[in-house]
Amino acid sequence: AQSVAQPEDQVNVAEGNPLTVKCTYSVSGNPYLFWYVQYPNRGLQFLLKYITGDNLVKGSYGFEAEFNKSQTSFHLKKPSALVSDSALYFCAVRDMRNFNKFYFGSGTKLNVKP
Amino acid sequence: ETGVTQSPTHLIKTRGQQVTLRCSSQSGHNTVSWYQQALGQGPQFIFQYYREEENGRGNFPPRFSGLQFPNYSSELNVNALELDDSALYLCASSLGTSGGTDTQYFGPGTRLTVL
Numbered sequence: 001a002q003s004v005a006q007p008e009d010q011v012n013v014a015e016g017n018p019l020t021v022k023c024t025y026s027v028s029g030n031p032y033l034f035w036y037v038q039y040p041n042r043g044l045q046f047l048l049k050y051i052t053g054d055n056l057v058k059g060s061y062g063f064e065a066e067f068n069k070s071q072t073s074f075h076l077k078k079p080s081a082l083v084s085d086s087a088l089y090f091c092a093v094r095d096m097r098n099f100n101k102f103y104f105g106s107g108t109k110l111n112v113k114p
Numbered sequence: 115e116t117g118v119t120q121s122p123t124h125l126i127k128t129r130g131q132q133v134t135l136r137c138s139s140q141s142g143h144n145t146v147s148w149y150q151q152a153l154g155q156g157p158q159f160i161f162q163y164y165r166e167e168e169n170g171r172g173n174f175p176p177r178f179s180g181l182q183f184p185n186y187s188s189e190l191n192v193n194a195l196e197l198d199d200s201a202l203y204l205c206a207s208s209l210g211t212s213g214g215t216d217t218q219y220f221g222p223g224t225r226l227t228v229l
Binding site: 043046051102104106 | 149172223
């Protein structure tokens with residue numbers, strides 16, 4: 001079965017410090033991986049995706065993610081956090097054998113303190 | 115903004131009633147998916163429509179049904195509402211390109227409360 005795990009319910013980081021939000025996945029075959037961010041009372045906003053190619057994917061608002069096939073991970077990173085990055089982050093995987101389904105993780109709340 | 119809109123923003127219903135939620139996709143996006151997001155959880159896939167036909171479904175009972183129209187709008191219908199149906203309902207549209215690599219763009223959601 002396809003699945004995504006976000007092992008941390010919450011990540012706290014000081015403004016200006018680097019941040020990492022972790023995601024591991026389980027899929028059959030090559031994964032299509034996505035990161036979304038959700039602000040309070042809002043829908044999900046697309047940040048970035050990995051389909052194929054370079055393991056380091058660059059996305060919106062200075063975020064990037066590193067795909068690691070051997071560790072089945074797709075961690076979200078940012079070199080310098082902003083208070084405005086505080087939000088709920090979701091990792092998702094698309095089932096390649098059934099392109100119609102996205103599987104989302106349970107989400108990680110990022111708190112960036114001034 | 116993603117260009118995907120949903121209505122209404124909030125809705126309160128009682129158990130046993132029926133509800134219709136609406137979504138307007140980005141122009142040119144021929145695929146729409148619906149998700150249920152319970153409080154404190156990630157979105158759960160309900161179903162997907164491509165060119166007005168359902169072509170994928172998650173683990174939701176038949177009382178969850180949908181429609182997609184040629185004008186890029188769609189509906190999610192839920193019959194015989196249960197208390198556990200209280201959630202944020204999200205729709206997402208995409209181009210529907212082959213291979214599954216297209217990005218889904220989400221609307222702001224409809225908050226449904228069942229009393």
